[in-house]
Amino acid sequence: MQEFRDETTPFRFSFSVTGRAARIAIDCRYVGPRPSGIGEVVASLIEHLPGLAPDLQFTLLRAPARTEPLSHAPNVREIVVRSPANGPITLMHLPLAVDLSGIDLFHAPANILPGGLRMPSITTVHDVMWLTHPHWCNPRPWGRIERLFYGHGIRRALSRSAAITTVSEASRAAITALAPEAAGRVLVTPSGVAEDFRPVARDxxxxxxxxxxxxxxxxxxxxxxxxxxxxxxxxxxxxxxxxxxxxxxxxxxxxxxxxxxxxxxxxxxxxxxxxxxxxxxxxxxxxxxxxxxxxxxxxxxxxxxxxxxxxxxxxxxxxxxxxxxxxxxxxxxxxxxxxxxxxxxxxxxxxxxxxxxxxxxxxxxxxxxxxxxALDWREFAAANLELYRRVLAGTV
Incomplete structure (x- = not known):
């Protein structure tokens, strides 16, 4: 039995991975028909993870707009979650939208940490613009609501995640400047570029x-x-x-x-x-x-x-x-x-x-x-996998 304690909150999360494969949930709801930088990161992560870790079981949360399976690997199951990744249920209490019982580790790859999680979590915080430069994100009236939404979700991620990943040293510096207490939990896993981006003849x-x-x-x-x-x-x-x-x-x-x-x-x-x-x-x-x-x-x-x-x-x-x-x-x-x-x-x-x-x-x-x-998605996935194992082992 491993026990995770978030030092900034009174919550304790206990989990046991004895006699079965550890179960890791990854929120993949940004992967859909609309182009998205975060969607690209998540799609590339799950392309490589199952093969790198056949000893682990992955639960992928999928958006309804994604009609094709995210993975055909034998150690993957997928759950369609109708609540959006950036919706109020996710922010307030994700278990209202999806049954996460039996999950040992949750990876939130889209800046915010969902509410209501009772297991250790890793959050990928790509940047902290909503906290430092919100006027650069969305200056329209709706942006005021988004600022509150993302501000709350990012602050929760910085204070409550067992570990925080980010995609560049620049973002790591911005995160630690904003939340010095999180510095020891922030790991850089640089993004990659897919192999199909390649030179082609001008047509x-x-x-x-x-x-x-x-x-x-x-x-x-x-x-x-x-x-x-x-x-x-x-x-x-x-x-x-x-x-x-x-x-x-x-x-x-x-x-x-x-x-x-x-x-x-x-x-x-x-x-x-x-x-x-x-x-x-x-x-x-x-x-x-x-x-x-x-x-x-x-x-x-x-x-x-x-x-x-x-x-x-x-x-x-x-x-x-x-x-x-x-x-x-x-x-x-x-x-x-x-x-x-x-x-x-x-x-x-x-x-x-x-x-x-x-x-x-x-x-x-x-x-x-x-x-x-040199920007390799497989290396990105391997770096995230190493962190999963460290959190599951209680060494973070």
Whole structure:
């Protein structure tokens, strides 16, 4: 019998794993049809875990929108949970939505720790923006509710999780600055990049079908439309770099929405009508074609937990210009040009350097491919598995 005690609360969790395989539940409800950075992390984790740990039993909580099984491994069972991962029941008392009896360890991989768990838990906190920079997450009125929701769930995770994983050293530093008492429980398990992100031949017809005019060169921006992605800064940098150069366009892929009123107004104000192509969510094959066909990816975020587009673009042989702060330099690993995301002129100069210098562009492509190859999802899963075993053994 192992006993887990959360030193910040009066709760004690006792569990026994004698005479049977340990049972680990993983919340996989972010894996669905809508593109999601967290969904990518979770899908990659469960792709490798069952094979790495045949001695363990995994219970995967699946969203109804995911109609296909998450895994066909013999040591996996799946439970469809109709309550959403970011819904009130999850936050207040998850056992109201799903029977977790017999579970020895719960992994919450989406920033918040659900309520009502009576077993040790591990939470993956990708970033703490909702606590440190909530205005960068969602400035709309609904964002006030989200701030309360995520703020409560993240604080609970920091105080009550047996262990906390995060995907970059930058996020680990932000977490420990916010909650120094959690420093000894935070482990970095760097994200990876899937093998199907790879260089492919540029196909003008396929790109035209996606919304890129045939034969046009383009700068690519990929990400959801939240303010921290700095898409307005990207537009201004593109305008400064290429406003007078009609041979190159900007392709903006927003994983939640193609554009919004501020973006539309800014395109007009910058004199870029007809040269900015705002695209909505893309499936993976389409995104790979866009990365592989771009002159350069521009990723000027103010902050990131990891920054998947940087790794994905490098894996596709696309040169990268990204921010010189937060997790971006760490992810790029010396294989990208870095610039201050608040400095439009610096971003514009970096873009021009890549587009105007074929030797630099080729060098960035080569270095990016090598860097991306080092970002391995199997290693990510193995690092999480090691932590599962430590928590189950009571050595964390």
């Amino acid at each position: 003008p017809a396929a790109l035209a079908a996606l919304g890129v005019p045939a034969g046009r060169r383009y700068v690519l921006v990929v990400g959801q439309g939240a303010p921290y992605k700095n898409h307005e800064g990207a537009l201004r940098a593109f305008a400064q770099a290429f406003g007078g150069d009609g041979t190159i366009d900007l392709v903006l892929v927003r994983r939640r929405e193609a554009s919004g009123a501020p973006i539309t107004r800014l395109i007009s104000a910058c004199g870029l009508a007809g040269r900015v192509h705002c695209l909505g969510p893309m499936d993976r094959d389409a995104l790979i074609r866009l990365y592989a066909g771009a002159e350069v990816l521009l990723h000027p975020s103010f902050i990131e937990g990891f920054g998947n587009p940087v790794a994905e673009a490098m894996a596709c042989g696309c040169p990268v210009v990204t921010s010189d702060r937060s997790a971006m330099p760490e992810v790029a690993g010396g294989a990208a040009l870095l610039a201050d995301p608040y400095d439009t002129a610096a971003l514009a100069a970096a873009l021009r350097r890549v587009v105007d210098d074929p030797a630099l562009s080729a060098d960035l492509r080569e270095r990016g491919l090598k860097r991306a190859a």
